[in-house]
Amino acid sequence: MRILSIESSCDETAAAVIEDGRTILSSVVDTQIETHALYGGVVPEIASRRHTEAVVRVTEEALQRAGMTKNEVDAVAATCAPGLIGALLVGANFGKSLAFALQKPFVPVHHIRGHIAAVYLAYPELKPPFLTLIASGGHSQIVMVRDYTTFEILGGTRDDAAGEAFDKVARVLGVGYPGGPKIDELAQTGDPTKYKLPHSQIKDAPLDFSFSGLKTAVINLAHNAEQKGEALDREALAASFCRAVVDTLVPRLELAVKQSGGKNIVCAGGVAANSFLRAALTDLAARLGLALYLPPLSLCGDNAAMIGSQAYYEFLAGNTGTTLQNAFATAEIGENVCIKR
Ligand code: KG4
Ligand code: ZN
Numbered sequence: 001m002r003i004l005s006i007e008s009s010c011d012e013t014a015a016a017v018i019e020d021g022r023t024i025l026s027s028v029v030d031t032q033i034e035t036h037a038l039y040g041g042v043v044p045e046i047a048s049r050r051h052t053e054a055v056v057r058v059t060e061e062a063l064q065r066a067g068m069t070k071n072e073v074d075a076v077a078a079t080c081a082p083g084l085i086g087a088l089l090v091g092a093n094f095g096k097s098l099a100f101a102l103q104k105p106f107v108p109v110h111h112i113r114g115h116i117a118a119v120y121l122a123y124p125e126l127k128p129p130f131l132t133l134i135a136s137g138g139h140s141q142i143v144m145v146r147d148y149t150t151f152e153i154l155g156g157t158r159d160d161a162a163g164e165a166f167d168k169v170a171r172v173l174g175v176g177y178p179g180g181p182k183i184d185e186l187a188q189t190g191d192p193t194k195y196k197l198p199h200s201q202i203k204d205a206p207l208d209f210s211f212s213g214l215k216t217a218v219i220n221l222a223h224n225a226e227q228k229g230e231a232l233d234r235e236a237l238a239a240s241f242c243r244a245v246v247d248t249l250v251p252r253l254e255l256a257v258k259q260s261g262g263k264n265i266v267c268a269g270g271v272a273a274n275s276f277l278r279a280a281l282t283d284l285a286a287r288l289g290l291a292l293y294l295p296p297l298s299l300c301g302d303n304a305a306m307i308g309s310q311a312y313y314e315f316l317a318g319n320t321g322t323t324l325q326n327a328f329a330t331a332e333i334g335e336n337v338c339i340k341r
Contacts, residue, residue: 009083018308136269155207
């Protein structure tokens with residue numbers, strides 16, 4: 001089964017053709033980073049307009065690279081939640097309309113389920129159940145993936161997502177947007193022990209965490225240094241921040257592994273590209289004798305290949321949409337985003 005998939009939840013317009021959920025026949029990502037970098041962050045209305053301009057071109061390119069015409073696809077899928085609503089509506093409505101015109105099934109996909117499915121593309125042997133650490137721009141959660149379409153949230157952030165914290169700290173350090181990759185790069189040569197940064201503890205919720213205290217500590221450090229006219233060691237602060245994020249996320253995943261007895265762990269989302277997080281997860285897996293599945297860097301950020309992979313399993317589970325399908329800015333991973341009425 002070959003699914004044409006569309007992703008437009010934030011600042012990448014993407015289309016892909018995926019065979020049986022596991023093989024990438026083509027994957028095209030058109031990023032808007034340069035546009036939003038001018039403003040220091042994603043401007044939602046500009047993102048929607050750019051998706052509107054790019055979606056047909058990106059889809060045609062994905063079909064062409066897969067060596068197919070649109071009539072040869074078996075279904076059309078699109079991210080329908082969660083994300084920027086104006087951005088989501090472009091891909092969701094385009095995908096639904098294309099499916100309607102082609103008289104093919106339409107498969108609505110939850111964006112974070114898609115991020116997890118990125119590992120199915122990289123590891124053909126991997127099947128649920130497994131534990132997942134989700135670390136993206138909008139989400140940070142520990143999720144038990146019971147089967148391809150059944151998810152249980154075990155813990156998560158009480159405030160900012162990991163990627164959000166990276167982006168805010170990057171702004172304070174003046175390294176620009178998107179912050180994650182730039183902080184990661186800056187941190188490579190920094191001393192991670194130089195700045196003592198706080199670690200969150202949530203009473204009676206050992207798998208939950210918070211990033212707002214950490215973010216505020218970095219902002220205060222930067223402002224105090226500025227007021228006193230002191231030079232900030234930006235490399236060391238970036239390294240100390242990366243270490244604090246890793247020390248927040250990885251011990252929680254370890255606890256979840258011990259509580260659930262699972263042997264397979266996955267990390268998904270844009271922050272899964274972080275070199276310090278990847279190294280710490282590799283150490284954890286070696287120490288506890290776990291199998292670790294990390295998406296390749298090319299599949300960590302937003303793309304449509306991961307949406308096409310998850311769409312295959314949603315289709316098999318009967319989760320196809322109707323012409324009433326809508327998009328939603330928020331939806332928990334366990335929610336079915338399909339409109340059946
Ligand atoms: O999953 P994603 O592409 O979009 C969402 O669904 O939110 O994640 C984007 C986030 C951004 O906050 C970006 O700064 C962060 O992932 N990110 C990173 C790295 N690469 C991307 N954060 C830390 N280290 C990286 N190397
Ligand atoms: Zn994403």
